[in-house]
Amino acid sequence: MSGYDDARGGSADRRGGRTGGPGRGGHDRRRTETGREEHGGDRHRTGGEDRRNARGRERSAARLRGERSGSRQAPGQRAKRTDPARTAAFDVLRQVDESDAYANLVLPPLLAERRIRGRDAGFATELTYGTLRLRGRYDAVLADCVDRPLGELDAAVLDVLRLGTHQLLGMRVPSHAAVSETVALARAEVGAGPAQFVNAVLRRVSEAGRQEWLERIRAGAPDELTALAAVESHPVWVARSLREALAGHGRDPSEIGDLLAADNAAPRVTLVARPGLVDVSDDDAWHDADLVPGRWAPTALVLDGNDPGAVPAVRDGRAGVQDEGSQLVTLALAGVPLDTAQDEDTAPRPDAAPPASHEAAPEAAGGRAERWLDLCAGPGGKAALLAALAARQGATLVANEVQPHRARLVRRALHAVPEGVVEEVRTGDGRDLGTDEPGAYDRVLLDAPCTGLGALRRRPESRWRRTPADLATLTGLQRELLASALDAVRPGGVVAYVTCSPVLAETQLVVTDVLRKRDDVERLDTPHAVRSVLRRLPDGTTPDLRLPAGDAARDDVQLWPHVHGTDAMHLTLLRKR
Numbered sequence: 001m002s003g004y005d006d007a008r009g010g011s012a013d014r015r016g017g018r019t020g021g022p023g024r025g026g027h028d029r030r031r032t033e034t035g036r037e038e039h040g041g042d043r044h045r046t047g048g049e050d051r052r053n054a055r056g057r058e059r060s061a062a063r064l065r066g067e068r069s070g071s072r073q074a075p076g077q078r079a080k081r082t083d084p085a086r087t088a089a090f091d092v093l094r095q096v097d098e099s100d101a102y103a104n105l106v107l108p109p110l111l112a113e114r115r116i117r118g119r120d121a122g123f124a125t126e127l128t129y130g131t132l133r134l135r136g137r138y139d140a141v142l143a144d145c146v147d148r149p150l151g152e153l154d155a156a157v158l159d160v161l162r163l164g165t166h167q168l169l170g171m172r173v174p175s176h177a178a179v180s181e182t183v184a185l186a187r188a189e190v191g192a193g194p195a196q197f198v199n200a201v202l203r204r205v206s207e208a209g210r211q212e213w214l215e216r217i218r219a220g221a222p223d224e225l226t227a228l229a230a231v232e233s234h235p236v237w238v239a240r241s242l243r244e245a246l247a248g249h250g251r252d253p254s255e256i257g258d259l260l261a262a263d264n265a266a267p268r269v270t271l272v273a274r275p276g277l278v279d280v281s282d283d284d285a286w287h288d289a290d291l292v293p294g295r296w297a298p299t300a301l302v303l304d305g306n307d308p309g310a311v312p313a314v315r316d317g318r319a320g321v322q323d324e325g326s327q328l329v330t331l332a333l334a335g336v337p338l339d340t341a342q343d344e345d346t347a348p349r350p351d352a353a354p355p356a357s358h359e360a361a362p363e364a365a366g367g368r369a370e371r372w373l374d375l376c377a378g379p380g381g382k383a384a385l386l387a388a389l390a391a392r393q394g395a396t397l398v399a400n401e402v403q404p405h406r407a408r409l410v411r412r413a414l415h416a417v418p419e420g421v422v423e424e425v426r427t428g429d430g431r432d433l434g435t436d437e438p439g440a441y442d443r444v445l446l447d448a449p450c451t452g453l454g455a456l457r458r459r460p461e462s463r464w465r466r467t468p469a470d471l472a473t474l475t476g477l478q479r480e481l482l483a484s485a486l487d488a489v490r491p492g493g494v495v496a497y498v499t500c501s502p503v504l505a506e507t508q509l510v511v512t513d514v515l516r517k518r519d520d521v522e523r524l525d526t527p528h529a530v531r532s533v534l535r536r537l538p539d540g541t542t543p544d545l546r547l548p549a550g551d552a553a554r555d556d557v558q559l560w561p562h563v564h565g566t567d568a569m570h571l572t573l574l575r576k577r
């Protein structure tokens with residue numbers, strides 16, 4: 001990467017003061033004067049309400065195809081080529097802002113389309129995800145370097161600044177290259193005037209190292225939680241909810257720093273080997289993939305590398321990419337005995353030998369094969385594991401999903417499951433199922449729509465999208481869905497209430513509230529159910545799940561990224577009396 005040598009970047013502020021530069025108004029005015037395409041406007045404002053508008057989508061789609069709307073710089077300023085990896089990262093950030101896109105869905109096809117491979121692809125990936133994850137930290141840094149509220153800056157300029165700041169403070173890019181390459185990106189994407197501003201601001205950022213900036217952020221915060229939230233790049237309300245969740249689930253709230261830090265670490269790629277569909281020793285299925293057993297689930301394999309698409313078993317649906325927490329909660333539901341009279345040890349372990357045939361498996365009360373229901377199945381990760389387990393236990397599965405396009409994803413996820421196991425993939429509102437089919441199922445998985453605040457490692461942009469108002473909407477829906485799941489299960493049957501959020505309002509409070517209104521449900525010993533499906537260690541024991549003990553012990557299970565290395569999955573098992 002080249003060093004910085006740009007006489008045109010002459011507005012660099014070396015006096016140590018904050019830098020004003022072109023804000024939204026200035027940026028637009030400049031473009032109007034030069035007659036170039038209107039690019040910023042209110043749509044680009046961070047958090048702008050109208051970012052979903054059609055023009056934004058069109059522009060984003062064109063950008064993803066690699067089409068530029070024409071050079072925004074004077075010919076004499078075009079000498080420096082922009083780096084394709086940085087341009088790709090910028091384009092993904094703009095998509096995330098303009099169209100509410102998910103970076104993990106947009107970036108891989110964009111890299112493939114532009115033939116960005118190898119180290120460049122790795123650089124673009126780290127730059128994109130790292131910038132999105134640490135956006136809050138970088139905004140705190142940038143707020144110290146710019147003399148107006150960041151919300152007044154053109155959103156595209158702000159994204160360029162965040163990209164430059166991540167290179168300076170979060171990657172091992174030499175300062176001169178981080179600044180000069182980012183200024184070149186700014187010049188190509190947002191124009192020469194803003195590029196000068198970017199140059200000046202990034203020079204201010206580069207005057208201190210990461211540690212010094214973190215100390216400055218901490219010193220400037222009004223209280224400890226706000227400081228931690230800024231340093232670890234979480235909205236304050238999210239940090240507060242997570243700290244409350246730690247306490248409510250029986251952990252020490254002082255773990256919040258470790259939890260927030262764990263949200264900023266890219267998770268390892270974990271695969272699920274769907275039992276009965278693929279064998280770990282089948283070399284053809286794994287095609288030389290470097291795999292080690294997971295920490296908790298007997299079905300989990302950790303992939304050393306980042307390309308699960310290269311693994312044949314993943315491509316053909318016998319395996320999939322799935323967090324171990326998701327695997328554990330699904331295995332626990334499939335393994336829990338259906339009625340109290342049954343000896344718990346008779347529940348089949350997921351790594352036990354399969355029954356001799358589909359028909360030879362245990363039956364539900366009444367002598368029929370068990371019927372299982374996945375009430376909110378899209379896109380189908382848990383449904384696929386559940387269906388594989390159902391096949392081994394002689395059960396059948398109905399998968400329900402309210403959104404038609406997600407129901408299609410469920411069908412695709414289930415295509416490797418043996419014929420006859422999946423009764424139906426239906427599209428419908430799960431809230432109606434309890435009334436439509438009362439007592440019709442033996443096991444029901446309710447993996448409820450939730451804030452996803454337990455899976456922030458995987459969705460780098462999502463922490464900035466959620467608002468406290470989402471909680472009110474979601475918790476109402478979660479209550480209705482849980483009531484429906486409990487109506488849909490037969491007496492003696494089991495419901496698994498699952499969220500990928502540890503937030504108390506979505507976990508304990510939903511369950512407590514729904515159970516308060518009915519007397520036909522009992523809580524099961526969920527920690528026991530989860531322990532009984534853990535993988536066996538070489539010495540025959542199972543790993544220590546490190547759940548709260550003593551007074552803090554609970555009858556539900558909450559997993560944590562900083563303790564278990566999984567998403568913060570929540571599981572409560574309930575039995576209909």
Ligand SMILES: C[S@@+](CC[C@H](N)C(=O)[O-])C[C@H]1O[C@@H](n2cnc3c(N)ncnc32)[C@H](O)[C@@H]1O
Binds near residue numbers: 378406
């Ligand atoms: C947390 S996701 C489920 C993830 C899924 N279990 C998996 O492992 O792939 C929740 C799903 O519930 C769906 N959903 C939301 N409201 C619903 C409703 N009223 N009825 C059924 N499904 C609903 C959402 O579309 C989303 O696909």
